[in-house]
Structure formats: C-alpha cells, structure tokens
Amino acid sequence: MEYSVKHFTSLQRATLCAALDRIIPPDDYPSATQNGVLEYLERQFDRDLQPLLETYHHGLDALHYESHLHFEQNFAHLAPPQQDSVLSRIEHGDVAAAWPVEPRQFFQLLTQHCAEGYYSDPGNGGNPQMASWKMVGFDQGVDL
Amino acid sequence: MSTRNYDVIIVGAGAGGGIVAGVLAEAGHHVLLLERGPHLRFNDVPRDHLRSQRLSLYGHNAGPHIDGNPRVVVNAAGREAVVRPHEGGYHNNAACVGGGTRVYGAQAWRFMPQDFRMATLYGVPDGSSLADWPLSYEDLAPYYTRAEWEIGVAGDSDAIQVQAPGTTPYPMPPVPPDSKTRVLERGATALGWKTFPIPLLINTVPRGERDSCVQCKYCVGFACPTNAKNGTQNTMIPRAAATGNCDIVSQAMTERIETDTQGNAIGVSYFAQENGQTMHHTARARVVVASAGAIESARLLLNSRSPHHPQGLGNTHDMVGRNLQGHYYPGASGICEETVFDGVGPGVTIATNQFNHGNAGVIGGGMLADDFIKPPIDFWFTSLPPDMPRWGLQSKQWMRDNFTRVLHIKGPVQEIPCPDGRVQVDDTVRDRWGIPVARLSGATHSATVDTAEFMRERAEQWLRACGCTKVWSHRRGLSLSGGQHQAGTCRMGRDAKDSVTDFYGRVHGHDNLFVVDGSLHVTNGGFNPVLTIMALAFRSAEHIAKSL
Numbered sequence: 048m049e050y051s052v053k054h055f056t057s058l059q060r061a062t063l064c065a066a067l068d069r070i071i072p073p074d075d076y077p078s079a080t081q082n083g084v085l086e087y088l089e090r091q092f093d094r095d096l097q098p099l100l101e102t103y104h105h106g107l108d109a110l111h112y113e114s115h116l117h118f119e120q121n122f123a124h125l126a127p128p129q130q131d132s133v134l135s136r137i138e139h140g141d142v143a144a145a146w147p148v149e150p151r152q153f154f155q156l157l158t159q160h161c162a163e164g165y166y167s168d169p170g171n172g173g174n175p176q177m178a179s180w181k182m183v184g185f186d187q188g189v190d191l
Numbered sequence: 192m193s194t195r196n197y198d199v200i201i202v203g204a205g206a207g208g209g210i211v212a213g214v215l216a217e218a219g220h221h222v223l224l225l226e227r228g229p230h231l232r233f234n235d236v237p238r239d240h241l242r243s244q245r246l247s248l249y250g251h252n253a254g255p256h257i258d259g260n261p262r263v264v265v266n267a268a269g270r271e272a273v274v275r276p277h278e279g280g281y282h283n284n285a286a287c288v289g290g291g292t293r294v295y296g297a298q299a300w301r302f303m304p305q306d307f308r309m310a311t312l313y314g315v316p317d318g319s320s321l322a323d324w325p326l327s328y329e330d331l332a333p334y335y336t337r338a339e340w341e342i343g344v345a346g347d348s349d350a351i352q353v354q355a356p357g358t359t360p361y362p363m364p365p366v367p368p369d370s371k372t373r374v375l376e377r378g379a380t381a382l383g384w385k386t387f388p389i390p391l392l393i394n395t396v397p398r399g400e401r402d403s404c405v406q407c408k409y410c411v412g413f414a415c416p417t418n419a420k421n422g423t424q425n426t427m428i429p430r431a432a433a434t435g436n437c438d439i440v441s442q443a444m445t446e447r448i449e450t451d452t453q454g455n456a457i458g459v460s461y462f463a464q465e466n467g468q469t470m471h472h473t474a475r476a477r478v479v480v481a482s483a484g485a486i487e488s489a490r491l492l493l494n495s496r497s498p499h500h501p502q503g504l505g506n507t508h509d510m511v512g513r514n515l516q517g518h519y520y521p522g523a524s525g526i527c528e529e530t531v532f533d534g535v536g537p538g539v540t541i542a543t544n545q546f547n548h549g550n551a552g553v554i555g556g557g558m559l560a561d562d563f564i565k566p567p568i569d570f571w572f573t574s575l576p577p578d579m580p581r582w583g584l585q586s587k588q589w590m591r592d593n594f595t596r597v598l599h600i601k602g603p604v605q606e607i608p609c610p611d612g613r614v615q616v617d618d619t620v621r622d623r624w625g626i627p628v629a630r631l632s633g634a635t636h637s638a639t640v641d642t643a644e645f646m647r648e649r650a651e652q653w654l655r656a657c658g659c660t661k662v663w664s665h666r667r668g669l670s671l672s673g674g675q676h677q678a679g680t681c682r683m684g685r686d687a688k689d690s691v692t693d694f695y696g697r698v699h700g701h702d703n704l705f706v707v708d709g710s711l712h713v714t715n716g717g718f719n720p721v722l723t724i725m726a727l728a729f730r731s732a733e734h735i736a737k738s739l
Contacts, residue, residue, distance in 0.1 A: 070582040076591065095249040131583065138582075158582050163248070166568040166590075167240040183594035185567050188534020189407045191416040 054092045054100060058121070059107040063088075065123035066110065069130045070161045076182040079161050087164025087173030099156065105146075106153035112144040113137065197223045197438075198739055200459050200476040202445045202491060205290020206721050207708035207728040208482030209423025209431075210338075212439075214732035216431040220739055223474050224431065225443045225461055227483075228254040228286035230424075231293060236414035240566045244285055244294045244675070245412025247277035252413070253294045254286035259623030262486075265632035267669070273620055282517070282631060282673030284484050288441050289424025291484075291675055292721065296411030296563055297392035297420050298539065299344040300718035301335045301355060301726075304328035305548045306555075306605065309714050313554045319636040320514050320610045321554075324713045325685050325694040332358070334726035339390075342725060343398055343421040346390030353385070354544060363395045366404065371531035371598055372540040375561060378657030384545045389560055392721070393537070394419040401425065410537035411563040444624050446471075448479050448495040448504060448704065456504075456704040462624045469624070478703045478735055480696075482728075485515060485677035485710040489614040490629040492681070492691075492698070492706075503616075505681065505691045505698035505706075512614035514679040515631070516715050517672030519639055521647035522562075522601025524574050525659025532595035538564040542602070546649050547717045553642040555605035557717030559650055562599040570594060576663045598659060600650040603676065604643045605717040607636040612671050614680050634669045643667060676720050681710035696731045707731045 055063065067079035079085075092100050113136065114122035118129050125133070136142055140151045164173030166183075180186045199215050201208045204226035212224040229235070231253060237243075242250035250257050257275045264280035265271050276283045284291045305312055307324040315321045336359045338344075348360035365388035368376075379386045393415075394403045402417040410420070418425055431437035443463040451457050458475035481488040489512040493503035505511055542560035550556045565574065571581075571590065574597055580586045611633035618627045647664050654662045684690020687699035696711050698704040707728050709720055716723065 071587050072584050074584060074587065076587075134582070162571045162581070163241060163568060166571050167566070168238065170237070170239060171241055179567060179590075182591050183567050183570075184530075184532060185408070185534070185594065187532070188536065189405050191405055191407050 054089055055104070055107070058111065059104060061121065061123040062107045062111050065130060066134065066157060067161050069127065069134055070158055071165050072127070077178050079165055082165050082178050083173035083175045084161050084164035087171055088160060090172035091160070096160065102148050102153065102156070105148045106157070109144050109146045109148070109150070110137065113142055116143045194473045194475060195223070197221050197474060197476040199223070199478045199480060199735065200225065200474055201480045201482055202459065203290065203481070203483035203487065203708065204288045204423065204428060204439065204441070205482060205484060205708065206292050206423055206724045208480065209289065209292070209428045210725055210728035211480055211482060211707050211732040211735070212431040212437055213427030214729065215736055216434040216437040218736040220436060220736065222431065222437040223476065224428070224437055224439045225445050225459070226288050226439070226441045227444045228288065228441065230288040230441045231414065233414050233416060233418070236294065238409055238413055240568050242277070243412040246566070246569045246572065247283070250277050251283065251285070255283070261620055261622065262628050263617040263620050263630040265630065267634065280631065282486060282677055284675050284677060288428060288439070289422040292422025293424050294412055294414055295422065295675070295721065296537065296539065296719070298719040299339065299346065299390040299392045299722045300558065300716070302328065302716035302718060302723050303354065303544070303547055306714060306716040309555065309605070312548070316554065316607060316636060316638045318609060319607045319638065321607055322682070322684065322689070322713050325683050331723070331726050331730065334729040335722060337729045338722055338725035342392055342423070342426050343394060344390050345393055345395040347388045350387030351390070353387070361390065363398065365389070366391055366393065366395055366406070366537065366540060368540050369535045369538070370533045371561060374527060374529065374531055374598065374657050375541050375653070378653050379543060381656045382652065384543050384653070386541050386543045389539045389542050391537070391539070392421040394421065399426065404537070406536045408534060408536045408564045444626070445483070445491060446494070446624065446626055448481070448491065449473070450495070450497055450500065450504065450701065452499055454499065454701045456701060477739060478705065480705045480707050480735070482706070482708045484708055485680045486614050486629050486631070486673060488706055488708055488710045489680040490616055493616045494627055504701055504704060507700060508688050510682070510689065510691050512680050513610045514608040514682055515612045515614055515633070515671065515673050515677065516606040516608045516635060516679040517674045517676040518603035518606060518715065519635070519643040519667055519672060520601050520603055521643040521650060521664070521667070522599060523647060523650035523654055523662055523664035525598050525654035525657070525662040526593055527596050527598055527657065527659055530595045531598050536564050538562060546646060550645055553645045554607055554638050555642055555717060557602045557604040557642070557646050559600055559602040559646065559653065562601060567594060574599065576661065598654055598657060600653050602646060602650070603717055603719060604639065604646050606672055606715055607638040607642070608679055608714065609633060609636040631671060631673070634671050637669055640667070640669055676709070676715065678709035678712040678715040678720055681706040682713045683711045684713070695734045696727070705731060705735065
C-alpha cells in the first residue's frame with residue numbers, strides 16, 4: 048500500500064495494526080484493521096491528524112521498545128495476552144522504556160482514533176461495509 | 192464599492208432574521224437580508240459522523256468555515272486561547288441561510304409564564320443578574336401561535352392545553368411514539384409524573400408544498416432529506432424572496448453598522464463574495480436589525496464603535512455582551528432489559544415539565560426528555576458507562592450488546608445568568624475579513640450548577656423507574672454556556688442601565704437600530720429557545736413594519 052511508505056515504516060505499521068486489533072479485537076464481527084481502521088487513519092494523516100503524525104511515530108517506536116523490554120519480541124509477534132499486558136501498561140503510564148510522548152495520552156489518542164475509524168461513516172475511510180453498524184444495530188430503520 | 196438604499200437591513204438569516212425579513216418584505220418594505228454563510232442545499236450538508244453540528248471533532252457540516260473564523264476564549268484561570276469553530280469553548284451555531292434552523296433538532300417549546308418572572312419568583316442570588324422580562328407570557332402568546340402555524344409545529348394539542356390553557360391547537364399531529372416511549376411512559380407513570388409528546392418544527396403530514404417526515408436517523412445536526420424540518424430557510428425566507436422586495440445576499444459578512452452623530456443607524460458595510468472575489472460594499476437603510484445570534488450580534492454592536500460611540504452601539508452602560516447564557520444539559524443513561532432502539536427517528540418522543548418550577552432548594556428547573564438518535568461514534572463518545580474500558584473485547588461487546596438497549600434522558604436547565612459571562616471583542620485577533628473577533632469569558636452562576644444537579648438526579652430517577660439495571664451520569668462543574676442555545680447578550684429591559692434594548696428589541700439610545708435573536712432573552716427558559724426567538728421576531732417585525 049502506497050500510504051504505508053508515506054506515513055509509516057513497515058515496523059511502525061506492523062506495530063500499529065497489532066495494537067489496533069487489540070483495541071478492537073476480532074470476534075463474530077471484524078477487528079479494527081478488518082473494518083478499515085488503518086485506511087481511516089492513513090486518510091486522516093493527510094488531513095486532520097497530520098499534526099499528530101510525529102506523535103504516532105514516537106509512540107509506535109516506544110511501543111516497540113516497550114515490547115522488547117518486557118517480552119524481547121516485536122509487539123506484532125506477541126501473543127494477544129502479552130500484547131494486552133503491554134497496552135495496559137501504556138494505558139496506565141506504567142512504562143519501562145523512555146517515552147518521548149506521554150504514554151497515557153498516546154494510548155488515549157490511539158483508542159479514540161480507532162473508534163472513529165471503526166464506528167463512523169464509510170465516507171471517512173473506515174467501516175467500508177458498515178459492519179460496525181450491523182454489529183450494534185444502527186442499520187435498522189429508514190435510510191434516505 | 193457601491194451603495195444601495197433599503198428600508199431595512201437585517202444582519203443574519205437565522206431563526207430571528209429570517210422571520211423579520213419575511214414579515215417586512217410581505218408588508219411591502221424593501222429589505223436587504225445579509226447572511227455570512229452560504230445557502231446550503233441538502234447535498235451541501237454532509238452526513239459526516241465526525242463533522243456535524245452534533246459531533247464536530249474535525250469540522251462542521253453547516254459552517255462557519257473552520258479557517259478564518261476564530262474566537263478567543265478565556266478559561267477560569269484567565270488563560271486565553273484562540274479556537275476554531277469546531278473546537279471546545281467556541282460556542283458555535285451554524286452559519287448558513289436558515290442559521291441554526293437549517294440543521295437543528297427543531298424542538299418547539301413555549302416558555303412557561305413563570306420563565307418571564309424569575310427574579311420575582313425566586314429572588315436574585317448574590318452575583319447573578321437574574322431579572323424579570325419586560326414582557327409577560329401573555330404578551331408573547333399570540334406570537335407563539337403565529338410561529339407554530341407559520342413555521343409549522345407538530346405536537347399534542349391536548350398537552351399544550353395543560354401548559355398553556357386556551358391555546359390554539361397545533362397545526363399537525365405529533366411524531367408517533369417509538370419503542371422507548373412505552374418504557375419511559377411506564378417509568379413516569381410509576382413515579383406519578385405527567386408526560387407528553389415533544390412539539391417539533393417538523394412536518395408530520397405534507398404541508399406548505401413540502402413532504403412529511405420519513406423518520407430517518409439523521410435529524411439533529413443534519414439537513415432533512417425530505418425537507419420536512421421547518422426552518423426559516425424553507426418558510427419565511429422563501430416568502431420574503433417571493434415578494435420581490437427582499438435581496439438575500441449569502442456569504443456576506445457584515446463589518447459594522449454605520450451611525451450618524453445622533454446615534455441613528457444609517458446602514459452597514461459588508462464584504463461579499465462576487466465571482467470569486469471579496470468585494471466591500473455599503474448599504475443604507477431607515478432601520479437596521481442585528482440578528483446574528485447572541486455572540487455575533489453582540490460582536491457586531493461592539494465592532495460598530497465610532498467617535499460618538501467609542502464603546503460600541505447601545506453600550507453606554509457596558510451591558511452589550513454580558514449575561515451570555517445557553518443551557519446546562521444534565522441527563523443520565525441507563526441500560527434496559529428490552530430493546531429500546533428501532534432506528535425510527537427523530538428519536539425525541541416524550542418529555543415531562545414536572546420539574547420546570549417549584550423544586551425545593553433550587554432556582555427554576557427544566558424540561559426532561561428522551562434524546563435524538565445517536566450515530567454509533569457519537570454514542571461511543573457520550574454514552575459509555577464510566578467504568579467501561581474503551582478498548583478490548585469487553586468494550587467491543589458492550590457496544591454490540593447495549594447500543595439498542597441504552598436509554599438517554601436529558602434536558603435544558605434554566606440558567607441563572609451572571610454578568611461576568613460575556614462577549615467582548617479582541618482587537619488583536621482578526622477574522623478572514625480583518626474584523627476583530629469575539630472574546631468569550633466568565634461562567635454561569637453557581638446556582639445553575641445546583642439546579643443542573645437536581646435535574647440530573649431526576650433523570651436518574653426516571654431511568655431507575657423504567658427498570659434500568661445500571662444508570663450513570665456526569666456532573667458538570669462551573670463553566671460558560673452558549674452554543675446553539677446562546678442567548679442573553681443584549682437583554683431586553685426598561686432601563687438602559689441594566690439592559691440593551693426595549694421590549695421590542697430597539698437598542699436604547701438608537702431609535703432605528705434593533706436586535707432580534709436570542710440576545711434579547713433576559714433568561715433562557717428550561718426549554719430549547721428557538722420558538723421563543725421566533726415569537727419575539729414576529730412581534731418585533733410587526734412593530735418595525737408599523738413604524739416604517
């Protein structure tokens with residue numbers, strides 16, 4: 048994908064996708080990346096979230112180091128429970144790596160942006176088949 | 192630069208200005224209606240879930256443009272920030288032909304007789320500017336009826352008889368109940384609370400050559416797909432245009448009101464977009480009406496400073512821009528055993544006026560009602576219980592299981608105004624036309640917070656009585672209100688020392704200058720204010736028409 052070259056290194060991108068899929072994991076309904084959240088983010092990094100791109104680079108790099116400090120592996124290669132434990136540390140600011148951005152704030156951004164892509168309208172780049180709307184029941188009623 | 196002559200120039204084509212234009216043009220007067228925003232067709236108002244007048248994370252769908260329209264906001268600690276229209280603290284209302292009525296939820300409430308006599312009924316708390324209106328409910332009642340019929344309200348005519356005995360029935364039947372209405376009725380009955388359908392400025396039957404509501408999921412914050420939502424853009428403004436007496440100029444930003452040495456308004460100067468270029472014009476008139484909304488009308492009067500009026504127009508006593516108010520919106524959410532969402536809009540179906548007045552220990556109160564349909568991302572931001580994580584499988588599955596089972600109750604609380612909650616102008620920050628921007632500071636009175644807390648408890652009480660298994664809500668601390676319900680900045684009164692206009696909206700000291708919008712509200716009721724803005728506009732317009 049051309050955007051991945053533009054916005055993230057392949058390692059950052061792998062870390063990002065793995066984190067998004069723990070924020071909204073798969074079950075009977077698609078995970079974050081299965082429902083277009085990466086496409087949402089990549090579109091937004093050309094627009095409204097452009098000022099936050101550097102924060103994302105720093106945050107994803109720090110997440111990578113955090114993963115190595117605790118489990119000696121890339122974040123994307125960890126088992127889901129290990130990934131959750133790393134994310135939980137970041138959520139609460141209980142980090143071991145040197146974070147150039149505030150970890151709790153970064154996690155909050157990541158969570159919010161993930162929900163935006165997952166639950167908003169397809170016009171924003173995510174949720175292409177409106178799977179999240181079917182999941183919650185928003186697809187009922189009149190559409191005009 | 193060119194100059195044209197009119198009988199009346201109206202600045203702002205929203206709820207107030209659109210009505211004044213219609214009434215005066217139909218009375219045969221030559222009117223110029225200036226609107227800073229564009230004329231928006233249905234397809235010009237995107238159904239963007241992240242950029243609407245309801246949830247404006249990254250922008251709006253009905254203006255003003257997020258670039259070139261900043262305001263300065265000053266927080267409680269005195270820290271200043273320059274904010275854009277979609278950002279917190281800006282207190283935006285839509286900028287387009289129709290103003291807020293283009294995309295509003297269209298709740299059509301009359302204020303109660305008590306709402307016009309707040310100081311008499313409750314006394315004036317220390318530090319507040321609570322006052323009675325210089326007119327009574329009875330003075331306004333005929334104009335409420337006129338707004339209900341000429342703009343078009345659907346509601347329960349038996350219910351309005353309870354609130355206002357002897358009132359003319361509504362022209363249209365109410366929006367039908369949906370699956371949550373029954374649950375909320377059951378809860379209210381258990382508590383002994385009286386409820387009724389919500390009056391709405393929405394066609395429930397075809398009317399005025401326009402269609403009826405199809406009950407879609409995109410009402411408040413969006414444009415109506417069948418044009419069944421009645422604003423000034425599809426009622427009074429087309430009526431004004433049809434007379435041939437009204438020039439409607441959109442995307443025209445008024446710079447200032449010009450006055451002569453006696454203080455008479457002689458016209459306005461404005462910037463218009465013509466063939467992609469910004470042109471500066473002046474226009475002359477016998478009467479000028481500011482209808483730009485409580486923040487922008489105050490800004491316009493203050494920016495119309497002259498050597499004879501160095502503090503701005505109508506501002507000899509430093510009253511313009513003070514008493515900015517809107518509504519605290521206490522409410523609660525709860526989870527029902529049964530499904531309460533069926534995708535049938537608009538979503539507001541049932542209300543109680545049980546707590547608008549007569550509440551022990553607090554001043555005033557407010558209406559409580561169910562809510563408009565929330566798009567899922569709006570729900571994610573506003574409706575998760577505080578103890579629910581915002582990530583992980585549990586969070587996702589909570590959304591899946593509860594989007595259709597969460598009930599919302601909320602309502603506007605009558606604010607106790609404070610003179611320190613105010614609009615000024617900031618000469619150091621200019622908009623895209625070089626005009627000093629509005630500077631917002633201060634807060635409401637602490638008594639507003641007390642009333643809001645009382646109402647929040649009532650909202651929780653209602654949900655528990657409905658059998659909700661889990662109920663939650665949030666306290667709002669002391670802050671400034673305004674937003675889409677902005678009001679109070681050019682309050683009506685009898686004395687120039689503590690008001691800006693007389694009871695027709697005529698600015699003290701300026702015989703041919705009027706304000707007609709929410710700025711006039713001395714207090715803002717425990718209701719959505721638009722029908723009161725409309726009623727006042729009919730009343731002021733009738734007065735202006737007679738005086739010309």
